[in-house]
């Protein structure tokens with residue numbers, strides 16, 4: 305029987321990607337946290353916020369939990385919006401418009417997506433924490449309809465495509481999320497072998 309782990313998120317895109325990346329690689333079924341899951345993300349690093357989300361989900365569900373804290377870090381914006389990526393503006397499109405406007409006259413387009421995943425047991429003890437990064441450039445105009453968030457303005461290094469131009473399958477081969485998650489999967493394979 306598959307082990308159940310709570311995936312500490314309220315972002316349905318993250319869950320979709322997680323399920324596609326995990327497939328049958330480990331003997332785990334990910335479920336969403338119970339109603340009332342509302343962690344305070346007041347840490348100053350991806351690591352701290354990821355841990356807070358995982359611990360809160362474990363606390364209210366009394367089950368092991370996995371959390372994903374992620375964001376887009378732009379070199380010319382001193383690493384912003386970074387941990388504030390989800391709150392940078394009201395909607396996904398407004399966040400894209402705001403970032404493109406802030407970057408309008410900037411020729412340094414270097415950026416990276418970061419994802420930190422934290423797995424805790426039901427008491428909140430850290431079992432594994434992993435970081436994945438995906439490096440690229442901020443586009444001048446948005447392109448693509450796949451993915452979510454900042455994907456339409458993030459050109460993946462080594463390609464001329466934005467993350468939103470890639471298929472779900474291709475994004476999941478190179479994304480910050482899959483790079484973090486592959487390390488967690490290796491851990492889960494040993495834990496629940």
Ligand code: ITT
Pocket residue numbers: 312313314315318345372373374375376389390417451452453454455467479481
């Ligand atoms: P949870 O905290 O409930 O998991 P959230 O969306 O608020 O959901 P974060 O606090 O980790 O998650 O913020 C992540 C934000 O960074 C997300 O809302 C997007 O704007 C952006 N982001 C993260 N991963 C991304 C990806 O793969 N593609 C595009 N944007 C991404």
